[in-house]
Amino acid sequence: MSYDFEAMLQTIKDKQWCLADIDWDAPGAETMSEETRAKMAPFMADLVWIEHIGARGFAALAKKAPTATIREIYHYFHAEEQKHANAELALMRRWGMLENGEIPEPNINVKLAIKVFDSYGDDLPLISLAALIPLLEVALDGALVKFLTDEVSDPLCHEVFRHINSDEARHISVDFEVLELLGAGGSIQRLVQTLAILDPRVLVGLIVVFVPLINKVRDDVVAMGLDERKLMNAMRRFEKIGARGQNTQKLFIYHLLRLMAGMITDRKHPYHRFLADPMVRITSYVPARILGKPQSWVDGLSPEAVAS
Amino acid sequence: MTPARPRAAERSTTKTERSQDFTGKLLRGTDWFEHYYSGERVAVLATGAEASSILPEILHTAAAVTLFEESPTWVTPIGIPTGVLQRLGAKAYLRLAVRDPWIRRQLTPHESYDSPRVQVSPSYYAALQDPRTRLVHWPAYAIVEKGVRAADGVEYQVDTIVIGATSRFAGSPPQPRRNPAS
Ligand SMILES: [Fe+2]
Numbered sequence: 001m002s003y004d005f006e007a008m009l010q011t012i013k014d015k016q017w018c019l020a021d022i023d024w025d026a027p028g029a030e031t032m033s034e035e036t037r038a039k040m041a042p043f044m045a046d047l048v049w050i051e052h053i054g055a056r057g058f059a060a061l062a063k064k065a066p067t068a069t070i071r072e073i074y075h076y077f078h079a080e081e082q083k084h085a086n087a088e089l090a091l092m093r094r095w096g097m098l099e100n101g102e103i104p105e106p107n108i109n110v111k112l113a114i115k116v117f118d119s120y121g122d123d124l125p126l127i128s129l130a131a132l133i134p135l136l137e138v139a140l141d142g143a144l145v146k147f148l149t150d151e152v153s154d155p156l157c158h159e160v161f162r163h164i165n166s167d168e169a170r171h172i173s174v175d176f177e178v179l180e181l182l183g184a185g186g187s188i189q190r191l192v193q194t195l196a197i198l199d200p201r202v203l204v205g206l207i208v209v210f211v212p213l214i215n216k217v218r219d220d221v222v223a224m225g226l227d228e229r230k231l232m233n234a235m236r237r238f239e240k241i242g243a244r245g246q247n248t249q250k251l252f253i254y255h256l257l258r259l260m261a262g263m264i265t266d267r268k269h270p271y272h273r274f275l276a277d278p279m280v281r282i283t284s285y286v287p288a289r290i291l292g293k294p295q296s297w298v299d300g301l302s303p304e305a306v307a308s
Numbered sequence: 309m310t311p312a313r314p315r316a317a318e319r320s321t322t323k324t325e326r327s328q329d330f331t332g333k334l335l336r337g338t339d340w341f342e343h344y345y346s347g348e349r350v351a352v353l354a355t356g357a358e359a360s361s362i363l364p365e366i367l368h369t370a371a372a373v374t375l376f377e378e379s380p381t382w383v384t385p386i387g388i389p390t391g392v393l394q395r396l397g398a399k400a401y402l403r404l405a406v407r408d409p410w411i412r413r414q415l416t417p418h419e420s421y422d423s424p425r426v427q428v429s430p431s432y433y434a435a436l437q438d439p440r441t442r443l444v445h446w447p448a449y450a451i452v453e454k455g456v457r458a459a460d461g462v463e464y465q466v467d468t469i470v471i472g473a474t475s476r477f478a479g480s481p482p483q484p485r486r487n488p489a490s
């Protein structure tokens with residue numbers, strides 16, 4: 001039985017929401033203590049930028065979508081990730097985390113991700129992004145966002161994330177259904193998909209961008225007090241949902257990422273000592289100047305509910 | 309220049325009435341051609357093919373135009389006979405006329421899912437890059453009291469809304485939902 005992407009697209013259209021649906025001045029902002037504010041500000045900045053990178057990921061997927069319906073779904077997801085980033089910026093503003101109302105500067109790992117997307121994001125093999133994005137989304141959804149909503153008692157924050165989580169549930173289900181679709185191809189197609197891993201652009205994307213980006217956030221959040229078990233549970237979800245898909249199981253890259261998810265969670269794994277930690281250190285020395293000017297999509301964020 | 313023609317006369321009216329929520333002017337079919345836009349902020353919901361004739365025209369008098377381009381279209385400044393040359397011409401023209409690589413990406417039709425037809429418009433790209441134009445590729449999902457809401461979570465407030473005849477909202481304008489998260 002195949003999944004009804006058409007029905008999902010309709011649901012997505014029906015469930016649209018916007019920043020103006022939320023009363024950003026509602027009481028509750030005062031529940032944010034000075035201490036929590038200081039702690040959460042860099043976390044929120046990272047979150048905003050990861051959503052924005054996710055948005056760009058869906059834009060790239062839209063170019064490669066296997067059907068017109070899936071392309072339109074990705075088109076909406078692209079916008080929704082942008083909406084999440086915008087809503088999180090609006091929360092930051094509410095909590096007094098935006099200095100002079102300015103959008104926070106992305107860290108170097110985000111800048112590297114932007115560079116990769118600008119340089120060849122649209123040429124990456126579909127399978128690589130299609131497998132990577134669900135891993136990012138379960139980590140974001142299950143660990144980072146959960147951490148935030150546990151730490152912050154402002155009721156408005158919870159209202160915003162009810163909207164965001166409802167979107168994310170649809171993202172994750174589509175992500176895995178697309179993997180299932182891609183895994184359904186013949187053995188030749190799967191061989192091509194497996195070889196995609198050897199594409200130097202995919203390797204660079206994985207090792208230079210994804211590994212340090214994820215690890216930095218991972219360590220930052222754990223240092224702030226995220227229970228590592230939550231991270232583990234989030235990553236298990238990647239494994240669990242993937243295990244339900246017969247065809248997903250046939251995808252080499254899925255298994256590679258599944259193993260990687262396990263290594264990311266286990267801080268004692270040699271993965272950290274030999275790959276992730278060195279990559280975080282090396283990338284921290286990259287001067288942002290050499291990356292040049294990013295494309296104009298990075299300027300698209302705004303905490304404003306209304307544009308006139 | 310040929311104004312786009314409304315598709316069918318029996319265009320549904322029941323749903324149209326509901327969009328009277330919008331307090332500004334809502335123009336459909338060829339109505340945009342007769343309206344005087346002086347000083348107005350205008351939203352255009354249209355396919356690229358239609359927008360390539362609507363936008364330059366409206367921009368003559370409007371204060372600002374937000375274009376919700378539903379699908380991009382190939383454009384050439386002058387008529388070129390159909391064929392490989394036409395496609396190459398359109399690609400080269402986009403490359404030369406639009407500086408910003410991201411906007412160029414947004415304006416590039418998809419190989420298999422967008423229409424391969426080429427529009428002739430000497431002023432579309434210039435109009436798109438006019439400081440008074442805002443190009444939006446987020447899907448619009450609702451027309452509300454003061455403007456258009458899009459999937460990026462932003463409400464774009466305008467005085468007048470133009471719905472192109474081939475727009476996917478030509479039949480029924482997008483409607484807001486009450487409790488999207490529930
Ligand atoms: Fe998101």
Ligand SMILES: [Fe+2]
Nearest residue numbers: 054137168171
């Ligand atoms: Fe998402």
